[in-house]
Amino acid sequence: xxxxxxxxxxxxxxxxxxxxxxxxxxxxxxxxxxxxxxxxxxxxxxxxxxxxxxxxxxxxxxxxxxxxxxxxxxxxxxxxxxxxxxxxxxxxxxxxxxxxxxxxxxxxxxxxxxxxxxxxxxxxxxxxxxxxxxxxxxxxxxxxxxxxxxxxxxxxxxxxxxxxxxxxxxxxxxxxxxxxxxxxxxxxxxxxxxxxxxxxxxxxxxxxxxxxxxxxxxxxxxxxxxxxxxxxxxxxxxxxxxxxxxxxxxxxxxxxxxxxxxxxxxxxxxxxxxxxxxxxxxxxxxxxxxxxxxxxxxxxxxxxxxxxxxxxxxxxxxxxxxxxxxxxxxxxxxxxxxxxxxxxxxxxxxxxxxxxxxxxxxxxxxxxxxxxxxxxxxxxxxxxxxxxxxxxxxxxxxxxxxxxxxxxxxxxxxxxxx
Amino acid sequence: xxxxxxxxxxxxxxxxxxxxxxxxxxxxxxxxxxxxxxxxxxxxxxxxxxxxxxxxxxxxxxxxxxxxxxxxxxxxxxxxxxxxxxxxxxxxxxxxxxxxxxxxxxxxxxxxxxxxxxxxxxxxxxxxxxxxxxxxxxxxxxxxxxxxxxxxxxxxxxxxxxxxxxxxxxxxxxxxxxxxxxxxxxxxxxxxxxxx
Numbered sequence: 211x212x213x214x215x216x217x218x219x220x221x222x223x224x225x226x227x228x229x230x231x232x233x234x235x236x237x238x239x240x241x242x243x244x245x246x247x248x249x250x251x252x253x254x255x256x257x258x259x260x261x262x263x264x265x266x267x268x269x270x271x272x273x274x275x276x277x278x279x280x281x282x283x284x285x286x287x288x289x290x291x292x293x294x295x296x297x298x299x300x301x302x303x304x305x306x307x308x309x310x311x312x313x314x315x316x317x318x319x320x321x322x323x324x325x326x327x328x329x330x331x332x333x334x335x336x337x338x339x340x341x342x343x344x345x346x347x348x349x350x351x352x353x354x355x356x357x358x359x360x361x362x363x364x365x366x367x368x369x370x371x372x373x374x375x376x377x378x379x380x381x382x383x384x385x386x387x388x389x390x391x392x393x394x395x396x397x398x399x400x401x402x403x404x405x406x407x408x409x410x411x412x413x414x415x416x417x418x419x420x421x422x423x424x425x426x427x428x429x430x431x432x433x434x435x436x437x438x439x440x441x442x443x444x445x446x447x448x449x450x451x452x453x454x455x456x457x458x459x460x461x462x463x464x465x466x467x468x469x470x471x472x473x474x475x476x477x478x479x480x481x482x483x484x485x486x487x488x489x490x491x492x493x494x495x496x497x498x499x500x501x502x503x504x505x506x507x508x509x510x511x512x513x514x515x516x517x518x519x520x521x522x523x524x525x526x527x528x529x530x531x532x533x534x535x536x537x538x539x540x541x542x543x544x545x546x547x548x549x550x551x552x553x554x555x556x557x558x559x560x561x562x563x564x565x566x567x568x569x570x571x572x573x574x575x576x577x578x579x580x581x582x583x584x585x586x587x588x589x590x591x592x593x594x595x596x597x598x599x600x601x602x603x604x605x606x607x608x609x610x611x612x613x614x615x616x617x618x619x620x621x622x623x624x625x626x627x628x
Numbered sequence: 629x630x631x632x633x634x635x636x637x638x639x640x641x642x643x644x645x646x647x648x649x650x651x652x653x654x655x656x657x658x659x660x661x662x663x664x665x666x667x668x669x670x671x672x673x674x675x676x677x678x679x680x681x682x683x684x685x686x687x688x689x690x691x692x693x694x695x696x697x698x699x700x701x702x703x704x705x706x707x708x709x710x711x712x713x714x715x716x717x718x719x720x721x722x723x724x725x726x727x728x729x730x731x732x733x734x735x736x737x738x739x740x741x742x743x744x745x746x747x748x749x750x751x752x753x754x755x756x757x758x759x760x761x762x763x764x765x766x767x768x769x770x771x772x773x774x775x776x777x778x779x780x781x782x783x784x785x786x787x788x789x790x791x792x793x794x795x796x797x798x799x800x801x802x803x804x805x806x807x808x809x810x811x812x813x814x815x816x817x818x819x820x821x822x823x824x
Contacts, residue, residue: 214654214660216647380643480686567693
């Protein structure tokens with residue numbers, strides 16, 4: 211049924227229709243609306259799940275691990291520092307092969323404190339052994355959750371569904387909410403590979419020494435490889451059953467004859483597509499390649515989608531790796547190495563809630579088309595602001611805290627919330 | 629695409645108003661997107677929200693920087709320079725206030741707009757209407773009633789339907805009544821302007 215609905219509520223409805231048996235919740239902006247909506251459904255008796263309010267994110271995922279290990283379908287959601295706080299459990303969930311689904315309402319990581327959207331949080335856990343799926347719209351976030359449970363349980367691997375905080379979680383958009391029957395037909399009841407059962411006791415997560423640890427890790431690699439085959443087939447099944455083309459590995463848009471291709475993830479793709487359409491009418495051959503599945507990294511699918519090598523590939527990064535620059539860029543470079551050699555640029559954009567606008571993207575693509583785009587660019591960087599602080603640091607040893615100095619330069623005493 | 633930017637303060641229902649407008653447009657079979665610019669919700673802090681309405685799916689997720697309409701829920705924000713950022717002379721402006729443009733210090737602003745477009749700029753006492761009909765000075769629904777009359781971007785019926793979908797009982801009725809009253813107020817004002 212079509213609804214005009216907040217992204218968080220749409221996701222909560224999708225999760226509820228996946229019939230999770232255990233939901234663990236610890237509130238953190240901008241994820242909170244999702245678990246709030248789920249708790250309301252449990253309270254009203256619309257959803258038969260154990261809803262556990264826990265004391266921290268570490269506990270949230272630990273409880274989900276325990277629940278999943280006893281054979282329950284388990285779900286939780288978090289963001290930002292919350293994801294970091296549960297980091298040890300994130301690795302454990304993957305290492306134990308427990309198919310937990312977790313929503314990440316993507317948000318920056320402090321310090322300085324910033325509650326707004328970028329991808330720093332998911333990126334910090336990209337190699338923890340979870341699948342990472344990125345949603346472009348609320349509809350896709352909703353649909354990816356339904357697919358995520360099925361993929362997770364078929365492979366016994368946990369899945370993060372990443373959706374941009376505020377931009378998707380707090381946006382009211384049109385979404386087609388499936389029926390419970392449709393979801394039931396698509397997602398069979400969870401059949402665990404391993405179960406903690408007092409009647410038939412086993413140990414899980416016991417110590418493994420050098421004699422088999424490499425092989426255990428190899429299995430993690432192998433399961434990720436299997437995921438690369440499974441994800442597109444689940445997306446195809448989903449399309450057949452729900453009539454919506456969603457999920458999969460990558461989403462090319464007008465890349466066929468493109469000289470310049472922008473690669474990105476998440477809600478920024480919509481803005482890039484609008485920009486591409488505008489520039490196409492002006493005769494510029496530009497395209498977009500959206501990465502839906504970031505872990506495992508779909509190197510083959512990316513090469514296929516780029517087809518005849520574009521002259522220039524721009525990787526739009528929603529996170530920064532200080533010391534190297536782009537995180538996704540490194541993956542792209544690996545994927546293309548020895549196969550195609552376009553000019554490759556990293557653009558760091560939209561950190562901590564800075565809007566990525568059509569206007570800025572137009573400028574960026576024009577610079578790229580003119581062959582003048584540097585290997586690493588910070589989109590819309592206020593260089594004056596940064597340079598003034600650098601000058602202060604050169605002039606004075608005790609120059610004080612940079613974020614506060616820079617806010618003072620901008621004439622505001624505290625970050626403008628609102 | 630029709631783009632609306634709401635300015636108000638935390639607690640005034642700025643985000644709810646944008647969502648109601650999106651819901652009203654959705655009822656008319658149109659695509660709509662509403663979202664806030666805020667982060668930590670705090671009572672009284674300046675808050676912005678946005679609503680886009682289009683006949684095709686809306687893909688962009690950037691804030692509305694060139695609004696076709698501005699809805700100012702709190703006139704104490706009028707001194708903020710960025711309030712009118714990107715506002716075009718062809719745009720619609722609806723301010724919640726019991727004062728007129730002169731008293732709000734906006735005469736110069738209104739004079740800068742071509743006379744033919746001045747009936748797109750209006751003040752509506754939405755808080756007062758809400759106080760009368762709802763019993764609380766929450767101006768969102770009234771402003772949407774006024775907005776429907778001012779722009780015809782959505783119908784009053786759709787606004788009322790969105791209100792009754794969102795609220796229940798006396799709150800729904802009060803908001804609906806405030807929206808109707810503001811719709812009538814704006815209609816009268818526009819008629820008066822057209823005869824002036």
